[in-house]
Amino acid sequence: MSVEPSAPDREPEEPVDQPVEIAAPAQGTGGISLEAERGAHLGPRDAVAAMHIRIPARGNRTLRDVMERINRDVSLKAWWHVANVNAVRRMRINDHSWVHIQVVTNVGLKLTRDLARKGAELGMVRDYGMRREDAEVVVVLGCLFHCVGMAVHRRGHEDWSLFMAADRLPGLLEGLYAEPERTIVIAEVLQTITAHRADGEPLSLEAGIVRVADALDMAKGRSRIPFSEGRVSIHSLSAAAIERVTITDGVERPILVEIEMNNSSGVYQVDGLLRKKLSGSGLENWIEVVARIEGESEKLLVPVVRL
Numbered sequence: 532m533s534v535e536p537s538a539p540d541r542e543p544e545e546p547v548d549q550p551v552e553i554a555a556p557a558q559g560t561g562g563i564s565l566e567a568e569r570g571a572h573l574g575p576r577d578a579v580a581a582m583h584i585r586i587p588a589r590g591n592r593t594l595r596d597v598m599e600r601i602n603r604d605v606s607l608k609a610w611w612h613v614a615n616v617n618a619v620r621r622m623r624i625n626d627h628s629w630v631h632i633q634v635v636t637n638v639g640l641k642l643t644r645d646l647a648r649k650g651a652e653l654g655m656v657r658d659y660g661m662r663r664e665d666a667e668v669v670v671v672l673g674c675l676f677h678c679v680g681m682a683v684h685r686r687g688h689e690d691w692s693l694f695m696a697a698d699r700l701p702g703l704l705e706g707l708y709a710e711p712e713r714t715i716v717i718a719e720v721l722q723t724i725t726a727h728r729a730d731g732e733p734l735s736l737e738a739g740i741v742r743v744a745d746a747l748d749m750a751k752g753r754s755r756i757p758f759s760e761g762r763v764s765i766h767s768l769s770a771a772a773i774e775r776v777t778i779t780d781g782v783e784r785p786i787l788v789e790i791e792m793n794n795s796s797g798v799y800q801v802d803g804l805l806r807k808k809l810s811g812s813g814l815e816n817w818i819e820v821v822a823r824i825e826g827e828s829e830k831l832l833v834p835v836v837r838l
């Protein structure tokens with residue numbers, strides 16, 4: 532399963548245990564994804580009209596209802612557009628477009644289902660006696676709202692995302708959850724948002740999942756490490772080195788994340804960001820990360836990196 536955008540009229544319903552592959556997007560200028568750059572230069576109405584988040588809701592009716600509301604929410608989509616304008620047009624940093632949101636949401640949902648299937652305890656189930664479906668709703672909403680704060684400013688954007696989400700979530704969940712469950716879902720979503728910051732400390736598996744899912748959207752053009760246009764640095768080199776991230780069942784640990792690099796500078800991306808996001812996430816013992824280099828000559832230099 533690939534999580535690049537596809538035609539707006541299709542609603543994929545893939546089996547849950549298919550591998551997810553995050554491929555490097557088509558490149559625009561300065562190493563930013565073409566899709567993000569295009570979207571940032573569209574007029575607001577066209578930009579919003581192009582957005583449609585697709586996830587495999589499967590038998591989760593609450594999640595299906597949530598996604599119908601999300602895809603009708605022009606105001607939320609406008610936040611994603613402003614976030615992308617700030618990131619791409621104004622700051623020339625990494626992709627914060629709706630495509631990033633779609634990738635992170637699909638990765639988060641896959642990790643949630645895979646971890647549950649492999650026996651991990653989701654916070655919503657273990658601590659509140661709620662359903663696995665509710666944990667999926669928490670993760671998906673956390674992924675959808677985690678960086679709306681970029682529409683305000685990059686500095687402290689995780690915190691701006693909090694008050695923006697807190698304002699919208701009650702209305703979004705109206706009629707889908709009664710109290711006190713609705714407030715529990717909202718509080719848990721807010722935790723996933725604040726826990727994706729650099730020093731975030733996830734207290735639930737769901738919050739750890741959102742934190743790691745965000746970091747896994749690291750293929751070149753959508754790297755999570757910001758870099759400046761035209762400046763060659765370890766940031767820009769390492770970001771451009773990641774070709775593909777694949778998530779599948781593991782052998783040594785339940786989930787295997789394979790990272791394909793085109794040269795050894797990608798090690799910085801894996802070791803500099805992913806390691807930090809994974810450590811303290813609560814997913815360390817569940818996820819095995821293996822990074823490999825494609826080019827023959829550099830294979831001798833860095834045969835394989837394991838986290």
Ligand SMILES: [Fe+2]
Pocket residue numbers: 631635677678745
């Ligand atoms: Fe993000």
